[in-house]
Amino acid sequence: MKLFRSLSIRKKLVAIQIMTACIVLVLAGVAFVVGDIADSEKEMLSQLSSSALIVGQNCVTSLMFMDEEAATQTLSSLNLQPHITQAAIYDEAGAVFAVYSRQGEADFIFPSPQPATQIFTRNHIELFEPIVHDTRHVGTIYLRADMTGLREKIKDYVLDALIVLAVGLTISLLLSFFFQKNVSNPILNLAAATRSVSETDDYSRRVQKESDDELGELCDGFNKMLEQIQHRDSELREARDTLERRVEERTREVEELSAQNLEQERALRREMEKELQTAHDMQMSLMPKKSPQVPGFDLAGRCNPASDVGGDYFQYFRQNGRLSVSLADVTGHAMEAAVPVMMFSGLLKSQMEIGGSLEEIFGRLNRSLHGTLDRRTFICFAMGELDIATRTLHLSNGGCPYPYYFQASTGEISELQLDAYPLAIRPDSEYRAQLIQLEQGDRIVLCSDGIIEAENKEAEIFGFERTAEEIQKGCIDGLSADALIERLMEKVNLFSIDVPQGDDMTCVVLNVSGD
Structure with a gap:
C-alpha cells in the first residue's frame, strides 16, 4: 500500500484498472472452477451412493445366510468401475464379512464400520451406508473411490483460467494506457503548478483551465486559493502565536494539576493498602x-x-x-x-x-x-x-x-x-x-x-x-x-x-x- 501511494496518478489509474480486471477475472475463474469441482464431487458421490445401494441390496441374501463367497463375488463386480479401489461388507456385529481391493492394493487396512457418512480426503472419497432388509439393519457397506482423475481435471481448469487471466490483463493494460491520459494530464499540470508555488512562494501563478468538468472546477478553486493565501498567512501567524501562548499556559496548569492528583492518588493507594492489610490481619486472626x-x-x-x-x-x-x-x-x-x-x-x-x-x-x-x-x-x-x-x-x-x-x-x-x-x-x-x-x-x-x-x-x-x-x-x-x-x-x-x-x-x- 505504501508503494501504491508513491506512484504517479497516471500509474495509479493504470494499476487500478488492471487490478479491477484481475479481481473480476480471478473471481469469475474461481467461481467457475469451484462450482465445477463441487458438481463433480457431488456427481461422484451420487454414483458411489448408487453403487453402494445396489451392491448392498445384492449382498442382503449373502449376509442373511452367511455366504461369504457370494458376497465376495458380488463385490468383484466393482472392477467395472476402476475408480473404486476398495470395498467391504460388514455383518450386523460390525465384523468384516467380505472385501474387495483393486489389483495392486491388496494390503489396504479396512476401517471399522461407521453410521451412514461420507469422508473426503485429499485423493479419496470414503462412503459408509447401512444395509437394511425389511427395516432391519443386517450390515454395512464401505466403498473407497480414487479422486486422482478429478484432481487432474482441476489442474486443467486452473491452467485454462490462468490463460484467460493473462489475455484479459493484457487487453486491460492496453486500454488503460489509452484512456488514462484524459484524467491524468490535467491533474499532473495542477501538481506541477502546486510544486512551483511551494518552491518559489510565487502566489501570482495561475493554472490554465482545460475543461468544465470537476477537474476544471479544481483549477478554479486552486487559483482562488492562491489569491487568499497571502491574506490568510498573516492571520494564521497571529493566531498561531496566540495559540502557542495559550497552550503553554494550559500545559503549566495541567502539569501542576497532574502533580497534585498524583500525590493524592499515592496517598489514597497507601491508605487502601493499609486498610487491606488491616482487613487481612483481621481475617487471618479469625482462623x-x-x-x-x-x-x-x-x-x-x-x-x-x-x-x-x-x-x-x-x-x-x-x-x-x-x-x-x-x-x-x-x-x-x-x-x-x-x-x-x-x-x-x-x-x-x-x-x-x-x-x-x-x-x-x-x-x-x-x-x-x-x-x-x-x-x-x-x-x-x-x-x-x-x-x-x-x-x-x-x-x-x-x-x-x-x-x-x-x-x-x-x-x-x-x-x-x-x-x-x-x-x-x-x-x-x-x-x-x-x-x-x-x-x-x-x-x-x-x-x-x-x-x-x-x-x-x-x-x-x-x-x-x-x-x-x-x-x-x-x-x-x-x-x-x-x-x-x-x-x-x-x-x-x-x-x-x-x-x-x-x-x-x-x-x-x-x-x-x-x-
Whole structure:
C-alpha cells in the first residue's frame, strides 16, 4: 500500500484498472472452477451412493445366510468401475464379512464400520451406508473411490483460467494506457503548478483551465486559493502565536494539576493498602494460628486467599471430649466476601456455645444467615464433629465439595456424598449428618472449591480426580496432616503456574495417627 501511494496518478489509474480486471477475472475463474469441482464431487458421490445401494441390496441374501463367497463375488463386480479401489461388507456385529481391493492394493487396512457418512480426503472419497432388509439393519457397506482423475481435471481448469487471466490483463493494460491520459494530464499540470508555488512562494501563478468538468472546477478553486493565501498567512501567524501562548499556559496548569492528583492518588493507594492489610490481619486472626494437639490425632489447616482478603474460613472447636472441624466458603472475593466471613465467624462461635447436634447447629446458622445476608450472598459450610474417645465422626455438608475419606485398611479414597443447600439460600433447608467410624491411619480431608477449580494456561481445571489422587498418594506415603496439605498446595500451584490464583484455596486434614 505504501508503494501504491508513491506512484504517479497516471500509474495509479493504470494499476487500478488492471487490478479491477484481475479481481473480476480471478473471481469469475474461481467461481467457475469451484462450482465445477463441487458438481463433480457431488456427481461422484451420487454414483458411489448408487453403487453402494445396489451392491448392498445384492449382498442382503449373502449376509442373511452367511455366504461369504457370494458376497465376495458380488463385490468383484466393482472392477467395472476402476475408480473404486476398495470395498467391504460388514455383518450386523460390525465384523468384516467380505472385501474387495483393486489389483495392486491388496494390503489396504479396512476401517471399522461407521453410521451412514461420507469422508473426503485429499485423493479419496470414503462412503459408509447401512444395509437394511425389511427395516432391519443386517450390515454395512464401505466403498473407497480414487479422486486422482478429478484432481487432474482441476489442474486443467486452473491452467485454462490462468490463460484467460493473462489475455484479459493484457487487453486491460492496453486500454488503460489509452484512456488514462484524459484524467491524468490535467491533474499532473495542477501538481506541477502546486510544486512551483511551494518552491518559489510565487502566489501570482495561475493554472490554465482545460475543461468544465470537476477537474476544471479544481483549477478554479486552486487559483482562488492562491489569491487568499497571502491574506490568510498573516492571520494564521497571529493566531498561531496566540495559540502557542495559550497552550503553554494550559500545559503549566495541567502539569501542576497532574502533580497534585498524583500525590493524592499515592496517598489514597497507601491508605487502601493499609486498610487491606488491616482487613487481612483481621481475617487471618479469625482462623487458628496452629492446630490443636489431640492425643491419637493429627490436625492441620491452611487458607491461601486469592487477594489480600478472601471468603474462605476454617476453625476448630474442642469441648466435652469432642473436637469439631469446620470449613466455610463465602460467595465473592476480596472485601465483598471478607465482611460476611467476619460476621459468620462470630455467629458460628455463638452457635457452638449454645451446642446441639450438627443438624440443629446447621439449621440455626441457616435461618440466622438467611435473615441477615443479602440475597446474592450465601455460605458453603462443612463441619465434622469427632468423638475423641470412640473415634466416631459425625459429618454435615452444605454446598462444599464432598469431603474426602481415606481408609488405611484398603488404601482407597472416596467422597462422602452429603448434599444440601448452602447456608442462607432457603430458610427451611434441612441438613443431615453422616456417621463414620474412623480407624488408625484413616484421614478426612475438607477442601474449598478454589483447589478443585484452579485453572492452568489451557483453561483446564485441577478437578476432583487430581485432588483425590494427590490426597491418596500423600496418605499412602504416610505424610502428616500438615505435609499432606503442603504437597496438595504445591501440586495445585505447579498445575496452575503462570496463571493468577482466581479463588481462595483452603484445606483441613484430620488424621487418625494413633500416637
